[in-house]
Amino acid sequence: MNVVLQQLVERGGGLVTRATALQVVPEWTLQRACGCGELVRVLPGVLAAAHLLRDGPGADTPAVSRLTFALGHRAALAWAAGAGALSHLSALDVWGMRRQTAGDVVHLSAPGGASLRTRPGVNVHRRQGFFPEPPQVVVREGLTVTRLEQTLVDSWPILPSAERRAPVIRAVNDWLTTPSRLEMALGSAPKMHDRAAFRTLLTRLAEGCRSPLEIWGHERAFTGPGMPTFRRQVRIRVGPRTMYLDLFAERERVNIELDGATTHGDPRQREIDLRRDALLATVGILVVRFAHRRLFHETDDVRRETLAILTNRRTSATA
Template sequence: MDEPLRALLDRHGGLLTRTLATQVVPAWVLRHAVDTGDLLRVLPGVYVESCRTRPGRAGLAAPDSAEVAVLPPGSAGLAAPLSGSAGLAALRPELRHRAAVAYAQGRGALGGPTALHAWGVRRQPDDEPVHLDVPARSGLRSRPPHLVLHHRHGFRPEPPQAVTRRGLPVVRLDRALVDAWPLLPAVDRTAPLIRAVNDGLTTPARVGEALAEAPRLARRAELRVLLDRLSAGCRSPLEVWGHDHVFTGAQMPRLRRQFRVRIEGRTMYLDVYAERERVDFELDGATAHGDPRQREIDLRRDALLATRGILVVRFAHRRLVREPDRVRAEVLAILASRRAE
């Protein structure tokens, strides 16, 4: 490879745009690097050093029409180009995201499911496309199947609509959670939002404000229900299930979710707390308590709560999900017994 071109690639982490490269080397040097397979064109005007692709995933995207015109017939590696942005699939996530942002030329920010990956609340699978938010009249086009552009009126990839994370523009988390909601598989929809709230990255109220900015969002009602449950204090899918099927309704008193208690310098949060009866109902996840060490921690915690007269009752995931009516009856019986004492 041409030495100035290699030096430029090293300075920019193995990724170049045509505009940047031709400021340093002649256009024919760039075309030759593509022809010999040293560079992979992953998007129009965006190139990645081929050695940085994932093993077994290297491939070429469709070349620019200008490049086809100047390459000699039968050029190596270009006889059967792949279509669209197929080259993106050969890249690791961080490089894939950089390539998409480079393609936007300052007009886009990582959005939707890709923004959730950048925020650290959901790992985006390799077979999902990169999502970019761009202005409505940006002139940019999606490159299926691996790059999807969302054209938004009034959007600008800068604060307050976007922030910089790891050197890349990313849509603010509240809006990304809303936009990603109808795009995610059903089994994956709730976890990113719950994690973002649990990690203190956002609040149900802020996500609700972002939802108000998207009145035509698909599955809007389902998201609104989850936000209501999070506002009520639920902090896991199991707690949401318990709220809807066990701990609300006729005869059930008002219960506190994630009630904060401090004993002997230790702060604890009680899953579902009956304050008058001093009963803490803990909802144990399907895998959370298989470790004997975790069981020991739970026993010590329960004993500490007992010193303050708080009874701890634990319900396993299996019982909550498969026997909600029986669990509800037990809860009511326990509360009635405590009131009678």
């Protein structure tokens, strides 16, 4: 490859646009690099170093899909030339909420009147009122992406149903957004598929649920007749240590802890839990733990046991 062109490609991390290349080398130099297989056209006007393309599963695999997702994202933005931003599953990847997998296309959002069109390997979502500039987009890791709240709303209907809640829960747990901000973003999608489920999830998160297990418990075991209004994720300080209680019945001084599927069988975690429970006992808080398996498969038993424990604590307190 021509030395000047090679340096340009290297500075671009393996990518160069045709317009940029022609500013420093003649047309025939670019044609020769492509003809010799040193550069490959991955999108109109966007070229990539051939050695960066992975072997595709078939001859019809789009060239942009044979790049790593990080490079494919950059290629798509170079092709859009400022007229679009990464969105949907691609933005979700950039935000670190869910990695794209082999076979996923690059998603771009563009204004309704933009000339960009969906093509092999790139799905263009044109929407009225959208402009790829702040405050509707941000620059993250050098890439222009839709804001996190919009990204989560956009991704919800195209994710497999079993994977929809995890990115939303994680984003709230990591303090990257709030249920109220997500509720505002949801207002832009009045006809979104499974919208009611998204809104229910936001309600649970606003109530303090912080995991799928807590949501399950809230909806199936720890609400209804006889159950107190549990406070969720209650912050409590005992001596020098600060802890957060999953479900706290304040009157009865009972803390219900929901142990995830990965907790069982971990001796180190078990020791941490025992020390924590003993510390809470010093201030009169009884910790009751229910395992993932029991909550899902013995829901009625868990409910009955919880009601019995709460009743016993109330009786003891008045005796």
